[in-house]
Amino acid sequence: MVSFRGASAEAAAVLTDQLGGVAESSAATVAQDLFSVAQSLRAEGSLRRFATDPSVAAEARTGLVTQLFGGKIDPTTLELLTSAVSRRWTRNRDLADALEHLGVIGAVRSAGSEGERLVDELFAVRQTVNENSELRNALSDPARAEADKSALVDSLLSGRALPATALLVRQALSGSYRTVTAALENYEKTAADVHGEGVATVYVARPLAERDQGRLATGLARQYGRPVHLNIVVDPTVIGGIRVEIGDDVIDGTVSSRLDDARRKIAG
Structure with missing residues (x-):
């Protein structure tokens, strides 16, 4: 996921909370608007720099984006945008990245x-x-x-x-x-x-039975302290066993990995 530092992290957190108040029925429209505004900010360097310049009064920054986008995007989106440009950002590119991230969250919420x-x-x-x-x-x-x-x-x-x-x-x-x-x-x-879940990509030689998927999901949830959504990839090169990738962690219990280890030991 997108990660921010310093002032940008604080701004993104506030905006995410603000997005939480948007009705599910309008979330898709807000998401599309946010994607469009993010694209405009990336394309227009002077606008992006002005909108994130801490030496410019917040009233001037919000006034400009209201003039440019008012009437062209949903009023709820405009509220989010003016809130965003009134805040401090660690890097000027973070504003567009945050708006896109908010758009993704809005799209997810629209799925109910x-x-x-x-x-x-x-x-x-x-x-x-x-x-x-x-x-x-x-x-x-x-x-x-x-x-x-x-x-x-x-x-x-x-x-x-x-x-x-x-x-x-x-x-x-x-x-x-x-x-x-x-x-x-x-x-x-x-x-x-x-939805409060992590994501694990699971590589297996053949499809996992639902019971086995349930056991794996339960074990991973216990280990990582939150529910885990499983993406199952059937890969014949695995031969047997299972490989799980979750975040930066890799849990490799495949036959192919054990064979590779054995070959390296023989070669060494």
């Missing part, structure tokens, strides 16, 4: 009780992009118009995924992350975090 499904769908799209080089190249091609990329996403997801999933996948095309898949992975973690 379908949070688990949203995480699963984001993971499924990420896996599809990873495994399909033609699709990956089409979505990352800088020469291809954003409208074309969005249309491609809509054709793939229309009627098959939640509106929140489609919204977040389209946002992943914005270029604010190194790759589309990196953006989707971050959005997955944020979606799980909104």
